[in-house]
Amino acid sequence: MGRFLLSRLVDGIVAIWGVVTIVFVVSRLLGDPAILLLPVGATEEQLQQLRAGLGLDQPIWEQYLTFLGGVVRGDFGNSFQFMRPALSVVLERMPATMALAESALLVGVVLGAVAGSMAALFRGTIVEGVVMLLALLGQATPVFWLGLLLILLFAVDLGLLPTGGYEGPASLILPALTLGTFTTASIARLLRSGMLDVMKDDHVRTARAKGLLPGTVFLWHVARNSLIPVVTMVGILAGELLGGSVVTETVFSWPGVGRLIVQAMEAKDFPVVQAGVMVIATIFVVINLFVDLLYGLLDPRIRARR
Amino acid sequence: MTAPLLRVEGLRRHYASGGGLFGRARYVTRAVDDVSFDVMPGETLGLVGESGSGKSTTGRLVMGLEEPDAGRVVFDGTDLTSLSSSQRKPFRRRMQIVFQDPYAALNPRMRVGDFVQEPLLVHGAEAGPDRVAALFRTVGLDPAFMQRYPHEFSGGQRQRIGIARAIALRPQFLVADEPITALDVSIQAQIVNLFQDLQESMGLALLFIAHDLSMVRYLCSRVAVMLRGRIVEMGPTEAVFGDARHPYTQALLSAVPIPDPAHERGRKRLAFDAGGYAFPPAAALRDLGGGHFVLMGEAA
């Protein structure tokens, strides 16, 4: 187990290193930051001075190492817009993003699990039909449009909830629903098909041959076994969720990391972009590490292999 | 005495499992461990053992589908293990393999006629439709089936298609890897008879891998018994079946069900723990005379 943890940790670090490299390459493609930073009409001398100040006159591999070293220390440089460390700008916005992502995941897992189980239990009935139809629609509705529709309905027409911003729990409801819909739909569909598959397994037949009550069979022999693919899915969905948060935050003017990244991109404030992307990638890697551990808890076969 | 067509010497294949990014392998499975045997031209050697005994791996090593960790496979005087894959190609004409699972052994996206024709094309042999049709007839199939896809055939028919492909290049030697295990009882005899016919008409030598001991006794002139990667007993079939010396062979023979109620009622099965059995130190195959070998320690 310890060895497994270590090897997964190394995998995660390699992945983050890869992200760092991609971020570095992309940011160098962005063009000469010195030109972007200085007002139009700056002299060549001023440019040279700034380049030296940013370390842009060094050979590329040295810049890379400097950049890597900075990342390790959590130093992404100062934000061009805010004139203070980019990482702290990003971290300030973290609570908002985490609140949104957590509520969306909660919505998705709870609603999705209930809906998926219902669909599997009542297969061939209207319940399954309705759940699956909603899930199909939920998977097909882009977050930004869903967000706009919800605003139109609940904020503009009914005036029940705020259109956006970050004031109290009421303002969390619409963004969390918006962001959680895709997760709900995906989990519902996966759980249903997983359960229907497990129901065909030999060991469920064994359980029924024991004369166990339907509730026992469902809970211990179907649901318990169907959780494993769902847990894997949650890891993948976390990525969708974090990516979706970029758009959702923009739609609802939610002061999170996603919106910050988009704004920083428009302002060519790439230390903030880099720090934001790194933070999100790190969260994603950590989530997947947890998913892997959970996976082992659920499946003794995998536990044994570690 | 003629020279053997196939000589296998000290063949070894170990699998490592477990381990990760930095760790070394945690378990080593000795799939095949110091296996040696000969097959004479036209002869049928049976290779028996339970699942995981290494008999199928041995067949794959002989065919060069897997590289051995040690040992040699000598075919008609040439050491195949030292050859590059292009040097090996001419030998592929002369030795072929038939697989266990007739459902997995055919390419589901290829017409069976093309599938049987493929070896002829690969080796630049005469590959016209007449030649393929003749092969279909040889294995007892209607050449009209050539245009069909595998899913349209029954298990027995698929196995015939697999055999047609294997004999397309008129090989001298065939590995038959549990060719009847997956078939219905009423079909098994058809396939065994087909093997027998081919052997008589083409002079094929056969390495017949199986776990059905009654069939091996019937079909093979010599038999080798494998246990956990090693041959524990080998010899002329009647010697091994009539006078088994290794406790594992004895247990195996005592367990074969015979379709005779009177015999079964009087049966006493010998206990043998295949997983827990410890090979004696310095065990080697020792000749009991008449080509009957048993794996024994030095003291015996």
Next chain:
Amino acid sequence: MALLAIEDLSVGFAREGRFARVIPGLTYGVEAGETLGIVGESGSGKSVHALALLGLLPQPPGRILGGRAVFDGHDLLAMSEARLRDLRGGRIGMIFQDPMTALNPVLTIGRQIAEPLMRHKAMSMRQALDRAADLLALVGIRDGARRLSQYPHEFSGGMRQRVMIAIAISCEPALLIADEPTTALDVTVQGQILDLMAELRDRLRMTMVWITHDMGVVAGIADTIQVMYAGRIMERGPVDAVFANPRSAYTYGLLQSLPHGSRPPGGRLMQIPGCPPDMFAPPPGDPFAPRNPFATPRCHVEAPPLRPVPDSVPGHMVAAWYDLPRLLA
């Protein structure tokens, strides 16, 4: 009196809009204390009918079209699912073919053995686990108390089948249905399981239905053999009589196609030509007729009923229009 009496059981299967009567109408009985060996190839309906009896047949694609199956005075097919559930795992135990998939991989062995005890014997988890340890000892697994907390993947195939047996006999069933329980096992392990089952049967005085495709296995364990083909009983009777004097061309062909000893020079196995019928388009008449060299014209048009063999022991029955001994003579 028969412990289990099946009358005219008929089962169908739907696939891709086509329908097959895989069992056109099956009638037989099992006496209390008897071991019935049912032999057949894939598609003979031997496993399907057993699942249908216990309400375990997946429906759809399967469908029970009619018939009765009276167990201990009550019709299993007419029973409510709740009453059938009380019998399953309690008075009727079942063992399946593939021990690698028949156990739940994520639950401990102990829990899986304890479940039927808690369900049918109203035991607490603790009592059930104690009993489960005894059951493991009974099926020849040493160190049972420790192994209860292990998972199926920590057991070999033979050991898993022993666990399945422990589950099936946990509530001391009157009837045990074993569906190819040794097919997936190696020969020596199969031998051990056969010995174990025979011993348990005698000790617990169980009635047993043993489903297999292996004539050798039936010869060893069964009192009565019943040979099935295409959903029908071709022949049935005491094992000694049927093996010594088969009256169905199918039974005869099966026995003859098996090798006996070593091959005489130039010898060939007797083979049954052709392949089993497509149940979506079964032949009219005797389903074996197209493969049967002894078939009479009547065989091809009219299915023969299962009738007693006049000059054999009582209970020996065959479904054939032809008289095999006379044809062979």
Next chain:
Amino acid sequence: MREVWRALTRRSGWLGLLGATLLVVLVLLAIFGPWLDLPDPTRTNLRARMVAPTLSWFSLGAHPLGTDQLGRDILSRIIAGSRVTLMVAGAAVLLGGVLGTLLGLISGYFGGWVDRILMRLVDIQLALPLMLLALMVVAALGPSLRNLVGVLALVSWVRYARIVRGQVLAVREREFVQSARAIGASHPRIILRHILPNVLTPALVVATLELARVIVLEAGLSFLGLGIQPPDPSWGRMLADGRTYISSAWWIITFPGLALMLTVLAVNLLGDWLRDFFDPRLAVR
């Protein structure tokens, strides 16, 4: 072909048929849009700003789905937008599909260090939410159509590579591939004749599911202003522009979003059906 038809018309297949029909209609509209008698999608008309939808289809000059804040006809903009969207998404999925399938084949067939490096690359890319990756790259390279296709292809090759590799690993061990090796068939022959035909259908399934993802991703980028640039109409951009007028003109955001949802739904339905038909095991991804 007959089998496909039978499966499509089976009870569970009608959803797939629905998806396929929707998709065909959409593609036909996109192709023949310019020949329809509709207002120019880029022509502004400040006197007809934010006209509410009228459903009088055949009256000339009317706007069945209304007009936007610049008086442009929404219906013709949606149809014009579908051209761009389908072209960009189609090209990206094709490009990503070919690249991913190729790399997955190589990775799975040859194994070894090539496989290790490729799969590590896949892991790394999967550690980065797609939206962010696409955002970064588009921001760096500039939002031209070609760059957009490139970025979307870059984002989608991973899934093909993964699925195809997994399939190759499974197919490679199948006995007919062993048999091809036993007769001495060359690597290209084995890959092309025996492996590729058996992994193409899973790749096709991935392609449909990817198409849906890429369409949404492209719309998202356009919504954020980093995708398709004006004057080319795009659904995402229309949504972004309509946001401001959400309280006065609901139709500006409703119809482009509906078009987007229907498109994704159609593709998903078709993809689900293809998956169930060809290989239910792909359901868990």
